[in-house]
Amino acid sequence: MKHKNLTVNKLAFGNLKARRKQYTLMIIGILLAMIFSSGTLFFVSCFQSSREEQARRESGNFWGYFYQPKDYIDIEQGKKDGFIEQYGYGHIIGYGYTDEEKQEKGTPIAWLDDDAKQLYYVTVLEGRYPENEDEIALEADAAIRLGIEPKAGKEITLSVLTADGEAYLPQANEKTYKLVGILEDKRAHIQNFNGMGPENAPMAAAFVSEKEPLGAGGKENIALYYNPTKEAIDESIKKTDEFGNTYSVSPLNEYFLSDVHEKLNPKETVSRSMTHVAEWYGSTIAIFDNVSVVAVLAIVLMLASCMGIINAFTTNLQERRRQIGLLRAVGTTKRQIINIFGREAFIITLICAPISVAISYFGVWLFAKLMGGSFIFLPDPFVLIVTTVVSVACVMLSALIPLIFAARVSPMQAIRNIDLSRKMKHKKIKQEKVFNAPKLLAKRSIKFYKAKQIGVSIILALTILLTCFGFSVLETEFLNSGWAVYNVGDYKVTRGTFPMSSNFVNMPNLTGGISSSEINEFAAFPLFGSMYGSKSYISFIETEEYSDYMELISLSWQGIRYNINHDDSLSGLLSEEKKDIQTLKKYWFAEGENEQYNALKSAAKTENELFRS
Amino acid sequence: MNIIECVDLRKEYLSGENIVNAVDGITVAFEQGEFCAITGPSGSGKSTLLHVLSSLENPTSGDVIYNGKKLSGYNDNQLSVLRRRRFGFVFQAYNLVQELTGYENIVLPVMLDKKKVDEAYINKVIDVLGIGDRLEHLPSALSGGQQQRIAIARALANKPSILFADEHTGNLDGKSGREVLSLLKYVSKEFGITLILVTHDLNVAEQAERIISIEDGKIVRDTKAGV
Ligand SMILES: Nc1ncnc2c1ncn2[C@@H]1O[C@H](COP(=O)(O)OP(=O)(O)OP(=O)(O)O)[C@@H](O)[C@H]1O
Numbered sequence: 001m002k003h004k005n006l007t008v009n010k011l012a013f014g015n016l017k018a019r020r021k022q023y024t025l026m027i028i029g030i031l032l033a034m035i036f037s038s039g040t041l042f043f044v045s046c047f048q049s050s051r052e053e054q055a056r057r058e059s060g061n062f063w064g065y066f067y068q069p070k071d072y073i074d075i076e077q078g079k080k081d082g083f084i085e086q087y088g089y090g091h092i093i094g095y096g097y098t099d100e101e102k103q104e105k106g107t108p109i110a111w112l113d114d115d116a117k118q119l120y121y122v123t124v125l126e127g128r129y130p131e132n133e134d135e136i137a138l139e140a141d142a143a144i145r146l147g148i149e150p151k152a153g154k155e156i157t158l159s160v161l162t163a164d165g166e167a168y169l170p171q172a173n174e175k176t177y178k179l180v181g182i183l184e185d186k187r188a189h190i191q192n193f194n195g196m197g198p199e200n201a202p203m204a205a206a207f208v209s210e211k212e213p214l215g216a217g218g219k220e221n222i223a224l225y226y227n228p229t230k231e232a233i234d235e236s237i238k239k240t241d242e243f244g245n246t247y248s249v250s251p252l253n254e255y256f257l258s259d260v261h262e263k264l265n266p267k268e269t270v271s272r273s274m275t276h277v278a279e280w281y282g283s284t285i286a287i288f289d290n291v292s293v294v295a296v297l298a299i300v301l302m303l304a305s306c307m308g309i310i311n312a313f314t315t316n317l318q319e320r321r322r323q324i325g326l327l328r329a330v331g332t333t334k335r336q337i338i339n340i341f342g343r344e345a346f347i348i349t350l351i352c353a354p355i356s357v358a359i360s361y362f363g364v365w366l367f368a369k370l371m372g373g374s375f376i377f378l379p380d381p382f383v384l385i386v387t388t389v390v391s392v393a394c395v396m397l398s399a400l401i402p403l404i405f406a407a408r409v410s411p412m413q414a415i416r417n418i419d420l421s422r423k424m425k426h427k428k429i430k431q432e433k434v435f436n437a438p439k440l441l442a443k444r445s446i447k448f449y450k451a452k453q454i455g456v457s458i459i460l461a462l463t464i465l466l467t468c469f470g471f472s473v474l475e476t477e478f479l480n481s482g483w484a485v486y487n488v489g490d491y492k493v494t495r496g497t498f499p500m501s502s503n504f505v506n507m508p509n510l511t512g513g514i515s516s517s518e519i520n521e522f523a524a525f526p527l528f529g530s531m532y533g534s535k536s537y538i539s540f541i542e543t544e545e546y547s548d549y550m551e552l553i554s555l556s557w558q559g560i561r562y563n564i565n566h567d568d569s570l571s572g573l574l575s576e577e578k579k580d581i582q583t584l585k586k587y588w589f590a591e592g593e594n595e596q597y598n599a600l601k602s603a604a605k606t607e608n609e610l611f612r613s
Numbered sequence: 614m615n616i617i618e619c620v621d622l623r624k625e626y627l628s629g630e631n632i633v634n635a636v637d638g639i640t641v642a643f644e645q646g647e648f649c650a651i652t653g654p655s656g657s658g659k660s661t662l663l664h665v666l667s668s669l670e671n672p673t674s675g676d677v678i679y680n681g682k683k684l685s686g687y688n689d690n691q692l693s694v695l696r697r698r699r700f701g702f703v704f705q706a707y708n709l710v711q712e713l714t715g716y717e718n719i720v721l722p723v724m725l726d727k728k729k730v731d732e733a734y735i736n737k738v739i740d741v742l743g744i745g746d747r748l749e750h751l752p753s754a755l756s757g758g759q760q761q762r763i764a765i766a767r768a769l770a771n772k773p774s775i776l777f778a779d780e781h782t783g784n785l786d787g788k789s790g791r792e793v794l795s796l797l798k799y800v801s802k803e804f805g806i807t808l809i810l811v812t813h814d815l816n817v818a819e820q821a822e823r824i825i826s827i828e829d830g831k832i833v834r835d836t837k838a839g840v
Pocket residue numbers: 418421626627628633634635653654655656657658659660661662
């Protein structure tokens with residue numbers, strides 16, 4: 001007679017097969033818990049990638065630039081010296097507009113070399129990037145400003161000023177392009193670039209192919225975008241820390257950029273950009289701040305799922321104490337018990353893991369897709385692997401607790417239900433002579449198994465509680481911080497506590513400049529989502545339409561920003577700023593001057609309630 | 614030489630407010646290769662004595678000494694190993710792992726020990742027990758008597774030093790009961806296994822070399838055959 005050898009695996013599989021029905025329920029429970037835990041991880045990852053991606057799409061993926069770099073800027077040497085990671089050139093060949101009266105609503109037209117394309121982080125929303133002569137792609141916002149419907153496939157005609165190597169030639173030429181693509185907006189164009197007029201902005205909102213010829217008598221305006229190496233950034237951060245962090249993110253830029261500039265050219269000063277890097281870095285800081293909140297949230301939700309898993313395994317093993325007792329009686333050690341039933345758990349986990357990870361991955365992807373806009377879920381194999389491993393580890397660790405309890409089952413359990421006799425040791429059972437059978441049985445069951453049922457209920461209640469807590473945190477910390485988007489009239493307003501898709505102004509030294517009543521005044525203004533602190537305020541504005549009103553705001557900001565960035569004397573800066581605040585207020589609070597302003601102001605009462613939580 | 618013995622062994626059960634002295638100060642020794650039957654009225658404490666002797670249950674006081682060593686000094690792991698290598702069990706109700714086939718149940722202790730199955734020996738045991746044609750079935754598809762025989766085969770699988778059997782004939786008819794008993798006697802002689810049987814059946818008890826009678830948790834008689 002030949003018999004196959006019995007192995008622990010066989011025992012585990014045998015168990016699984018024979019108890020298929022009982023396992024179905026358990027597997028569903030574990031699936032849900034795993035979907036929950038891996039979904040949480042994917043969500044965190046989606047949240048993180050959304051912000052990073054959003055920051056990149058809106059500000060580009062470069063840290064700094066030189067506009068019209070002089071010959072002495074030897075960027076290649078910077079790369080050789082190890083503090084420049086990547087650089088690329090934008091070739092601005094002209095400036096396009098549609099309305100002679102509103103030339104400032106136009107945009108530079110450029111083509112980008114391959115590196116610059118990566119650094120600029122061009123994101124095509126519709127159609128494609130231009131490949132041939134006479135083709136053009138416009139950022140959506142720029143198209144609106146030009147009065148062109150942002151839809152790919154049409155012919156458009158622009159008045160084009162040819163670049164002359166410094167600015168633009170005065171004479172405009174009519175030029176017809178095929179609009180082949182609509183691109184994601186770069187924030188730089190909603191608010192004019194760092195005090196420069198749009199015609200001098202180093203970032204274009206209209207792109208052509210490199211085959212596009214330059215107008216007669218012209219010379220390209222050059223923008224050089226670059227990224228520093230990680231070492232260079234670290235070095236600057238260190239210097240910033242030494243300086244003391246009173247200036248929030250600005251000194252980093254200051255230091256970093258002066259570092260780079262110094263390295264590239266120790267003697268001469270060149271024009272430079274603060275805003276852009278500040279925004280980029282600001283977003284990064286915000287990402288880290290919020291990720292810690294989300295991480296706490298994720299841990300809470302994972303704990304809740306783990307409790308569900310513990311519950312599932314406990315119930316399963318509870319039913320099998322007799323079998324476990326028998327195995328113990330014939331000499332199975334505690335460790336072998338854990339091995340046998342742990343393997344069962346492992347097999348279940350291996351079945352559940354891919355399914356649940358796939359479901360939650362797809363779920364979060366779908367969620368991001370449906371939410372659109374700010375949610376960008378990028379497929380990331382690293383996240384996928386980490387999530388799978390963490391989910392499996394979660395289940396196995398959770399399973400260990402009931403397994404340890406299972407291993408403690410006495411061998412006597414095989415012979416007699418000693419669990420019950422143990423429990424009844426100190427309890428008296430009142431015997432009844434005449435009784436209603438169903439009633440008595442029900443009564444006894446409750447008496448005997450009360451503790452067990454209470455235990456299960458407690459775990460269930462805790463699971464639900466933790467889940468609710470998790471979601472309430474999600475509600476307040478997660479969704480409210482920058483993700484709430486409201487439509488106010490013609491404007492899309494994002495509310496939040498961090499500068500994600502935002503223009504933000506950081507004025508650390510305006511102690512005397514803004515009073516709390518002024519803050520209230522600002523906050524009362526319809527487009528302001530939130531205001532906080534006495535030293536700084538942050539606001540978010542996103543437009544789909546570029547109106548006179550928006551121009552007012554952005555021009556005012558420019559003034560402030562310009563001063564902070566370019567005035568080195570602090571006292572001078574303060575007085576200048578105070579003056580600018582006055583101008584700003586005059587713009588903002590001069591009622592009756594602007595129709596749109598008045599309309600918004602009258603809507604403010606109700607909208608304000610929306611903004612303040 | 615004494616393979617297993619106990620000294621002033623006591624086992625108390627607390628049920629409600631009553632204390633039951635299931636084993637009440639028993640001192641007894643068993644020799645290697647001995648065939649001993651324990652008899653006594655129902656509820657006298659036979660099963661309890663067997664469970665405490667075989668380390669399935671801890672005594673309230675007193676000591677069990679196996680091969681000169683006190684079991685109270687063994688940890689849980691050592692007791693488990695002792696049970697699977699040295700002891701065989703046949704319980705009052707046949708205890709088989711429901712998810713395993715007859716054969717798998719039989720070789721379970723060998724597998725837990727990660728040893729190779731002594732096929733010749735197992736086949737011999739299977740042959741004698743007459744269960745060769747039912748080995749591929751799950752216990753739920755076996756009759757009471759067949760399950761009992763599988764349990765006996767399992768108890769013998771690891772060639773234990775001692776086989777503890779509690780009412781092993783309870784579900785067997787007279788003929789099978791006698792067959793199983795003669796098998797037990799045969800293997801115990803062949804492999805020098807000590808047999809400790811708890812039984813109500815006087816016919817079975819009479820086959821033993823030694824009969825211990827228990828009443829109210831105490832030994833009331835201890836007779837050796839031919840003495
Ligand atoms: N877990 C327990 N809790 C309380 N009392 C118990 C427990 N187990 C056994 N007893 C009591 O101990 C005494 C001895 O029981 P035991 O099972 O050893 O009897 P037995 O001699 O094997 O009887 P039988 O021949 O009917 O099998 C009985 O009075 C029984 O009620």
